[in-house]
């Protein structure tokens with residue numbers, strides 16, 4: 107496959123956009139080459155500017171769980187746009203999507219809509235700090251909660267892909283209030299509570315980590331965090347930007363039967379438009395302005411186009427009793443097929459998966475935290491990535507990202523992908 111036009115477009119973009127992209131994870135710096143420029147997408151496929159068709163395993167980094175250009179969402183956006191695109195005033199639509207989200211997710215009474223997952227996580231920790239009157243938070247190395255200052259400490263996703271897990275520009279004053287823990291290590295978290303008595307407002311965690319590849323929580327880990335929070339008067343925040351409405355209607359809280367105090371959302375909840383949200387019980391959420399003193403705001407928060415898209419997406423997921431089972435089965439099929447191909451080519455690898463989140467790591471040891479994720483062989487990953495691209499299969503251009511499976515994928519698409527993995531694997535050694 108040729109990517110000449112994409113290369114030319116990238117060169118033009120780089121003249122006027124830093125690094126040629128509006129979000130670093132889109133760049134190919136970690137794998138070499140230049141990013142693919144998309145012209146359009148439908149269902150499971152991307153169509154690029156060179157006329158190539160690619161099977162998409164990123165799906166806009168998660169939102170397109172029902173495939174690209176999903177008609178009910180597209181139609182809702184078109185109809186809504188005809189009535190005006192932003193008012194900065196309340197609409198009935200906001201209450202409708204809020205009520206639906208609250209009915210789908212356990213342990214939440216109220217939800218506040220924002221424009222991105224970054225905003226949701228940033229606002230959730232402000233609320234946790236305001237509510238508990240404490241300053242410090244615990245985050246886990248390799249977890250990524252968006253790009254606000256408090257979280258760019260040992261961050262995953264693009265921050266680690268491009269070598270800046272601790273970004274310049276984050277002040278020491280901010281960094282000192284973020285305590286770092288090791289994913290899947292309860293003892294480490296307990297020690298942080300002991301060393302910082304009465305000063306930790308919250309633990310924030312991706313309940314299934316998706317920004318250092320996919321790393322599911324060890325048995326009992328999330329329950330253990332719940333207990334530690336209860337013992338120490340801290341809130342437990344689940345960052346469900348990736349897992350929310352993807353792993354189950356009620357997200358990881360439902361899947362693992364663990365109650366979080368605050369939950370953040372992004373991606374699927376917006377149906378492909380810029381939406382984030384954070385939610386929790388009334389007693390905590392009513393501390394937000396204007397009901398309470400913790401300030402948070404936004405001109406485009408609850409934007410009618412975004413709410414229309416999100417509402418159609420949630421309605422579709424809510425109405426489909428089998429969606430999560432189907433996604434799990436498709437992803438398991440892909441996993442098993444890839445395992446066979448990689449095994450028969452004699453490749454050293456680990457595959458991690460939970461539901462429709464999956465990642466391939468080129469290391470035979472278990473990948474359970476940031477340090478083990480970083481052990482993967484990046485040179486092999488680069489060959490794997492470019493080999494698949496040549497076969498017409500698009501995965502994230504970084505070994506630190508999760509693949510997101512869409513229900514639009516057919517078993518023929520999965521078979522095609524498995525065969526492509528087989529072809530590429532035979533050239534990996």
Ligand code: HOZ
Pocket residue numbers: 129130131132167250263264316317507
């Ligand atoms: N959360 C996304 C994947 N790790 C990142 C999206 C972005 O940074 O553009």
